[in-house]
Amino acid sequence: MKTRLLPRRLASRFHPSLGAELDRLDADIRGIFENPFRSMAQLFAEVPQPIGWMPPVEIAEDGDKLTISAELPGIDPANVHVELDGNLLTIRGEKEEEHTEDEKAKKFHVVERAYGTFLRSFTVPSNVDTAKVSATFEKGVLKVEMPTMKEARQRGREIAVTAK
Structure with missing residues (x-):
């Protein structure tokens, strides 16, 4: 047919x-x-393999702080970078392939583990105290803690225009 x-x-x-x-x-x-x-x-x-990967995250609020937790199993902490630029928090890194030269000759039938670079970005609320943001890495989990303030940061202000 x-x-x-x-x-x-x-x-x-x-x-x-x-x-x-x-x-x-x-x-x-x-x-x-x-x-x-x-x-x-x-x-x-014939099963297509994923091109990249994106680590799963949890975002939680606990009273006076926000916490972003990202699962990064098998990643060297030296390969994880956290950057805060204005209101944009970016987590990026790389999970290196663990296959030895002997294993590379093998014919794998199923590969579900992901390797390569990743990048996650989040908009940070205006009440986060950016000077006190910290990050820890333990047992394959990255935790970024962001203390919050009572009032939002001042983003800008209106400038009065005077006539001459």
């Missing part, structure tokens, strides 16, 4: 390669039903 792939015009507006990926996924699913006896190794070899 010959199958016809439909164009994915709407998907390609959002991301140029998304339409092609959806067409490929459609063809792969049809292939499973047309030839159900192909080997599992062949099936696993």
Whole structure:
């Protein structure tokens, strides 16, 4: 039975390669039903792997502070950087691949662990005392504590215009 792939015009507006990926996924699913006896190794070899990763976070408020916790398992603390620029808090880092030279010769069928660089940015509320923000890293969890003030920081002020 010959199958016809439909164009994915709407998907390609959002991301140029998304339409092609959806067409490929459609063809792969049809292939499973047309030839159900192909080997599992062949099936696993066709599963696309993630390009990057994004660590999960929790943001909590406890009375007089905000805390952002990010799960960063297997990452060296030296590879984690926290930066506060104005009202933008950025957490970035890199998880290096752990495979040895002997393991690189292996043919992996499933790889769910992610490696590479990551970047997360958050807008900090105006009542955070930016001078007292601190970060700790323990047991693979980064905690950024941001004490809050009673009143919001002054973001700007109106300048009176006088006529001469």
